[in-house]
Amino acid sequence: MTTTSFPVTTRQGVLELAQVSRWYGNVVAVNDVTMTIGPGVTGLLGPNGAGKSTLLHMMAGFLSPSSGTATLDGRPIWHNHDIYRRVGLVPEKEAVYGFLTGWQFVLSAARLHGLPAPAEAATRALDLVEMSGARDRRIETYSKGMRQRVKVAAALVHDPQVLLLDEPFNGMDPRQRLHLMDLVRRMGEEGRTILFSSHILEEVERVAQHIEVLVAGRHAASGDYREIRRRMTDRPHLFRVRSSDDRRLAAALIGDPSSNAVSLTEQGLEIQAVDFGRFTALLPRVARDLGVHLWQVSPTDEDLESVFSYLINRSSR
Amino acid sequence: MNTVVADITYRAMLGRKRIWLLVLLPLALVVIAALFRLIGGQDEHTAVTLMRSFAIGTMLPLLGLIAGTGVVAPEIEDGTIIHLLAKPISRPVIALTKFVVAASLVVVLAGVSTFAAAYLLAGGDSGVATGFTLGAVVGGIAYAAVFLLLGVLTRHAVTVGVIYALVWEGVVGGYVPGARKFSIQQWAQSVADHVSSSPFFSTDVALGFALPAMVIVTVGALLWAGQRLRSLSLTGDD
Numbered sequence: 363m364t365t366t367s368f369p370v371t372t373r374q375g376v377l378e379l380a381q382v383s384r385w386y387g388n389v390v391a392v393n394d395v396t397m398t399i400g401p402g403v404t405g406l407l408g409p410n411g412a413g414k415s416t417l418l419h420m421m422a423g424f425l426s427p428s429s430g431t432a433t434l435d436g437r438p439i440w441h442n443h444d445i446y447r448r449v450g451l452v453p454e455k456e457a458v459y460g461f462l463t464g465w466q467f468v469l470s471a472a473r474l475h476g477l478p479a480p481a482e483a484a485t486r487a488l489d490l491v492e493m494s495g496a497r498d499r500r501i502e503t504y505s506k507g508m509r510q511r512v513k514v515a516a517a518l519v520h521d522p523q524v525l526l527l528d529e530p531f532n533g534m535d536p537r538q539r540l541h542l543m544d545l546v547r548r549m550g551e552e553g554r555t556i557l558f559s560s561h562i563l564e565e566v567e568r569v570a571q572h573i574e575v576l577v578a579g580r581h582a583a584s585g586d587y588r589e590i591r592r593r594m595t596d597r598p599h600l601f602r603v604r605s606s607d608d609r610r611l612a613a614a615l616i617g618d619p620s621s622n623a624v625s626l627t628e629q630g631l632e633i634q635a636v637d638f639g640r641f642t643a644l645l646p647r648v649a650r651d652l653g654v655h656l657w658q659v660s661p662t663d664e665d666l667e668s669v670f671s672y673l674i675n676r677s678s679r
Numbered sequence: 680m681n682t683v684v685a686d687i688t689y690r691a692m693l694g695r696k697r698i699w700l701l702v703l704l705p706l707a708l709v710v711i712a713a714l715f716r717l718i719g720g721q722d723e724h725t726a727v728t729l730m731r732s733f734a735i736g737t738m739l740p741l742l743g744l745i746a747g748t749g750v751v752a753p754e755i756e757d758g759t760i761i762h763l764l765a766k767p768i769s770r771p772v773i774a775l776t777k778f779v780v781a782a783s784l785v786v787v788l789a790g791v792s793t794f795a796a797a798y799l800l801a802g803g804d805s806g807v808a809t810g811f812t813l814g815a816v817v818g819g820i821a822y823a824a825v826f827l828l829l830g831v832l833t834r835h836a837v838t839v840g841v842i843y844a845l846v847w848e849g850v851v852g853g854y855v856p857g858a859r860k861f862s863i864q865q866w867a868q869s870v871a872d873h874v875s876s877s878p879f880f881s882t883d884v885a886l887g888f889a890l891p892a893m894v895i896v897t898v899g900a901l902l903w904a905g906q907r908l909r910s911l912s913l914t915g916d917d
Contacts, residue, residue: 422765424913441909443767451765453913455758459687461694467762473683474766516762 460502506533705792743822771905810875818867
């Protein structure tokens with residue numbers, strides 16, 4: 363497992379799981395997970411069935427760990443309804459009270475929180491998710507994306523320090539998705555602790571720098587996803603390079619043990635680097651010595667998909 | 680007691696098709712009594728029979744079942760209850776509020792229909808109308824608490840509730856005298872019997888047992904439901 367420590371500078375809104383496991387009969391859904399989620403946006407990533415929802419439910423106080431502890435700022439989450447003063451939760455299940463209007467739903471959330479000015483808070487939350495125009499319609503007439511947004515509004519109505527979102531972008535159209543992604547990013551920059559789960563890599567990549575990867579109930583990796591990728595030294599990195607003289611550059615690079623395959627393609631050179639650090643230091647030096655201009659150097663597989671596939675394969679070995 | 684929780688629960692109970700389920704049986708009771716009166720069959724004996732077999736024996740447990748489970752079980756089933764539980768409100772308070780909603784519905788519907796039907800048949804004679812109304816009210820409160828608990832405890836609350844009401848209270852209670860002591864229906868009849876002076880009616884269970892039993896069952900079921908709601912686990916779709 364690759365781990366990096368999270369730069370927690372404050373005890374405000376810090377979720378901590380310590381050796382948490384959760385099992386149902388003989389089935390282990392989450393296995394000995396230790397992680398710290400601090401301010402900023404963190405993506406909880408994993409394929410369907412990896413245990414993301416189980417983990418999120420334990421962090422939200424809707425599931426007790428079978429072993430280990432889940433705390434918010436050092437206080438236990440389970441059996442502690444006071445945490446909801448500081449936590450907003452957007453569950454994955456679509457179900458909301460269809461007989462209420464969006465306005466009634468969000469207003470009820472504000473009143474359940476005992477806010478001093480519930481109507482103002484509800485108006486602000488609905489504005490934030492761009493649902494003011496449809497606020498007087500019954501939720502049962504909403505599209506899936508609109509329901510999702512009204513749930514987000516209800517979760518934000520009390521301006522929580524911690525926001526937990528379970529697959530929040532499900533069912534949204536691309537414009538709504540981008541808007542919510544932007545909102546989540548902004549809230550993270552404001553210093554809130556935001557954890558959202560997703561099995562869609564592109565979502566996590568766009569919103570969260572920091573990821574926690576869960577594979578088959580185990581904590582497979584933690585940290586900046588690019589950093590995680592770099593630390594996987596036992597897997598070759600594929601680079602695409604375009605230069606003023608690809609052939610000469612290829613001949614020089616193949617002689618160095620930092621790469622084990624170099625091929626000439628119509629798009630330029632494809633280089634399989636086995637030693638990331640050495641290769642990235644070598645390439646500019648060799649190009650300079652040969653007098654070759656580098657037009658483009660891009661890692662072709664440094665996207666979340668490849669990181670994810672690698673972690674799954676490694677975990678199942 | 681939380682007014683927002685109560686408001687949402689009343690809307691859920693009264694704003695959908697469930698209201699017809701709730702209204703159907705009380706309406707049937709009044710219509711049957713009106714028909715008896717129309718054909719000249721109104722007398723105290725008929726009134727007592729109809730109240731025992733239909734009002735207390737059938738309508739009351741079914742109303743309690745529909746209202747008691749209906750205020751909480753569907754929300755747990757579809758996950759909407761998260762909207763209430765993910766708030767800084769004590770879960771026993773949520774359970775208490777749900778109980779107040781269920782009990783108030785049963786008390787109003789069962790109380791009004793029982794009084795109307797009994798009055799149509801027996802007038803104010805022998806305190807039949809008052810006695811059975813009071814029995815329906817206190818019995819309805821106990822049923823609401825027990826079925827609310829079932830709604831929190833199991834996803835098969837309606838099945839378990841029907842088995843309790845029909846098999847235990849209806850069949851076993853009919854043949855095994857000892858079982859009657861542990862029947863809300865019998866406790867409700869005991870209250871009715873105590874208030875009424877009708878010669879057509881007597882019960883096996885003494886009021887001195889029935890009243891404390893109802894209080895213990897109601898309070899116990901409520902405390903248990905509150906604790907159970909506190910530890911309610913909801914799982915996602917991993």
